[in-house]
């Protein structure tokens with residue numbers, strides 16, 4: 001991809017935690033509407049890279065650009081407004097709020113509407129338009145029948161879908177999904193895979209997907225990046241990357257260790 005076409009551009013990113021080098025000069029690009037998988041064994045640096053892109057972690061060196069704009073110093077909430085949304089490896093939801101409330105709060109926050117605290121305390125009034133838009137989103141992820149149930153009563157799979165709906169409520173240009181199928185049963189995995197692919201195809205949202213289930217990665221992405229010990233060791237179509245000796249070694253070496 002040429003530089004001019006990049007939606008996300010990561011260049012020379014280094015992160016160390018004390019003596020541990022988590023990322024050692026990582027560079028790559030994601031184009032608009034492109035679905036890219038980020039694979040690698042445990043500890044390869046995938047979540048660290050997500051945290052750098054979302055602004056939750058400041059890199060020791062390197063730059064992140066979004067739509068050509070350098071993001072250094074731009075806090076997470078402003079990156080979300082610029083169009084970068086994420087879901088988390090460990091589901092992060094508010095147990096007492098319903099899926100509908102999660103979506104409405106996210107949508108208002110992204111548009112700077114209402115007061116977050118009033119929303120969380122249940123005092124934000126819901127307009128018919130907001131209600132309809134939130135229900136449409138929940139329908140898209142298959143949760144419309146559970147729209148008003150407290151999230152604490154939902155299964156882990158359903159909670160992951162709430163997270164996904166909340167991220168989509170930001171109408172992101174780029175979604176970072178961190179192990180969205182973790183803890184789900186095969187049917188739920190299949191529906192997450194369908195949803196993610198649909199998101200890319202129907203909404204034109206770019207996707208950066210971290211996922212240990214390689215069959216799911218293959219189903220969803222256009223291209224794969226493989227990380228090992230904080231370095232990109234391969235990049236290209238799924239079949240090519242998983243056949244790459246450096247990638248096989250990264251997984252086997254870690255499994256053997």
Ligand SMILES: Nc1ncnc2c1ncn2[C@@H]1O[C@H](COP(=O)(O)OP(=O)(O)OP(=O)(O)O)[C@@H](O)[C@H]1O
Pocket residue numbers: 017020021022040041042043044045046047048049
């Ligand atoms: N907050 C932290 N403090 C210290 N070390 C950390 C921290 N976060 C990550 N690391 C270390 O940085 C390296 C990369 O971790 P990271 O979580 O990014 O890997 P990962 O590829 O996401 O792994 P997994 O697939 O297990 O989630 C690992 O060696 C990890 O132990």
